[in-house]
Amino acid sequence: MQTAYLDHPGMRVALENGTIVLRAPDGLRLGTLPSKNLERLILQGDILCSTGAIRHLLEQGSSILCLSPRRSHAVAHLQGGLHANAQIRLQQYRGYHDTVFRVRLAKRIVFAKLQAQQRHIEEWLRRERIRRRALVQAQEACTQSLDSLASAASIDAVMGIEGRTAHAYFQALFTQVPPAVSSEVRSRRPPRDPINVLLSLGYTLAHHEAVTAAYALGLDPYIGFLHEIAVGRESLGCDLTEFLRQLVDTFVVLWWTHRSRPKTGQF
Structure with missing residues (x-):
């Protein structure tokens, strides 16, 4: 399983034809993420992540952690596939x-x-x-x-x-x-x-x-x-x-x- 750490200001993360694509602020394609083997995605700072990409990653079992820009303080934790046994x-x-x-x-x-x-x-x-x-x-x-x-x-x-x-x-x-x-x-x-x-x-x-x-x-x-x-x-x-x-x-x-x-x- 892999970890992706993204911290470039203005980077865009989107779901395109079933693939997680990374783009620069000007739209230039930078690469892709292997969502099937991605255990966690860490976003620090001003990263634009589409709801489609978030949904896709959570459905694949990945977790998403959002950190503040300067202090690396956790501000959000997203996790899919929560356990259903309330007992x-x-x-x-x-x-x-x-x-x-x-x-x-x-x-x-x-x-x-x-x-x-x-x-x-x-x-x-x-x-x-x-x-x-x-x-x-x-x-x-x-x-x-x-x-x-x-x-x-x-x-x-x-x-x-x-x-x-x-x-x-x-x-x-x-x-x-x-x-x-x-x-x-x-x-x-x-x-x-x-x-x-x-x-x-x-x-x-x-x-x-x-x-x-x-x-x-x-x-x-x-x-x-x-x-x-x-x-x-x-x-x-x-x-x-x-x-x-x-x-x-x-x-x-x-x-x-x-x-x-x-x-x-x-x-």
Whole structure:
């Protein structure tokens, strides 16, 4: 399955004789999209997409994610072929109102996240020879958090443990990228440096995948277990994204350190 990412201002996406065609603002044909093998279409900025193209992609099982022009913030998520079994969602709602079940599931989510962070830190420690202090501190924070998690009895306590570890973890992550492209502090809205831009974009795309998976399974992406319900927030999507964050972190670190680096002016 493939992903198409379109961000050229004024680009047009239309359905012509059963084919998804891309055109420049002046009408020049730029190419086509393989809709049968397209898993997701990501549109950022001022892209003109016809309703015919949208309908065709959704019927083919593709998902569509629309991002804001500058901050890569998700503003719309389109998904076709939604699950028709409402009993699944009713069971999800029962689980949300069961405090014991919800806390147990929230602890499992954070436990998996902390373990993944710990594995990353241990790997970074093996190859880092200079900036080790932040890594050692993050390792200790993860160990303490994993120990504390067992006795956590509420969602607030679980979230507090996760939050306390996050700062130390990002301090460790920033030791793995050049100081020139990182402020060594996690910044979000807006991200203030290239590394934070890449992390935010990666987490946004991971969240899209999580929401798509929730819809496909017949779950309500707005009803989470670790993350509280909030207007406009797909809380279950946030829960599921926790399992994907370390994949994003790995990609950002490896891509920046081992491949051709983009120019900082591009951010």
